[in-house]
Amino acid sequence: MPSAAERTRTLVQSTCSAVLLVPGLDGARPEQLTPHARVVGPDGEVFLLYPADSPAVRAATHAQDDELAAVLEITDVAPVSVPHRIRGRAWVSGWLTAVPGLAEPGLMMLRLEVGEACVDDLWGAESVEPEDFARAFVDPLVSHEAELLQHLHSAHSDRVQGLCELLGERGDGPVDGAEAADGKGGKGQGQRAVPLALDRFGLRVRFVGERCFDARFDFPEPVRSVSELRRAMRTLFEAASH
Structure with a gap:
């Protein structure tokens, strides 16, 4: 499974919605605190692009000599229609400063020095150390995941x-979500199967019906590209048809 640091960094560098929470800016509208772009720098810092007149930029500029605490909150929503559509959230907190000269006129780049991070997603809730966040790899499928699902x-x-045929007889009885996530779910009879999440290690499917549960289908080995994913999915589908 991907580590908590990998999952957090993947969310930061994904297209998931994000908002910057800064003390004193409670009156700002959410869209004013949503960065136009975000990227992780070589030392693990997060760069956020905003209009030069945004509340976040004004706060960072006025606090040049002080440490301005801020939290980047990212919400991951499944790209397909499914019950309980929010797949997870990540929070990256640290200190915010303005970095003039890195953006086009009318825009300003803000730098968030990471102090701590945490993620609460389909894998569970975990905290992440800044050093682990800085070293973590982004999942190679992240930019294609929504389209693929x-x-x-x-x-x-x-x-x-x-x-659902791969779930075998282990799940012929009632199952809860935790068991299903470990591959011990039911056969999905009478359930509608919806592809919920995809990463280099496997596919997660949500079975929706009288009961709702997830099942995880691991690939034979981690994939590094969309072409390798196609082969892995073909193997998975062939195994289910036998």
Whole structure:
């Protein structure tokens, strides 16, 4: 499974919605605190791009000689329609400063020096040390995940549904979400299968019906690209059809 640091950094560098929480800016509208772009620097710092007149930029500029605490909150929503659609959240907290000269006129780059981070997602809740965040790798599928899940859902829903055969007899009885996430779920009979999450290690499917549970299907080995993913998915679907 991906580490907490990898999951957090992947969310930071994804297209998930994000908002910067800064003390004293409670009256600002959420869209004013949403960065136009964000990227992680070589030392693990997070660079956030804002309009030069945004509340976040004004706060960082006025606090040049003081440490301005801030928290970047990221919300991960499943790109397909499914119950309990929020897949997770991540929080990266630290100290905010303005970095003039890095952005085009009318824009300002802010630098968030990471003090701590945490993630609460489909894998569970964990804290992340700044050093681990800085060294963590981003999942290679993150920029394609939404498109891939939507394609699986719209074009291959029957094959995704067929994955319930891989759950075997272990799940013929009632299951809770924790057991299903460990691959001990039911066969999904009477359930609608929705592809929920995808990373280099495998595919997570949510079975929706009288009861709702997740099942995780691991790839034979981690994938490094979309082409390797196609081969892994083909292997998974073939295993389910036998």
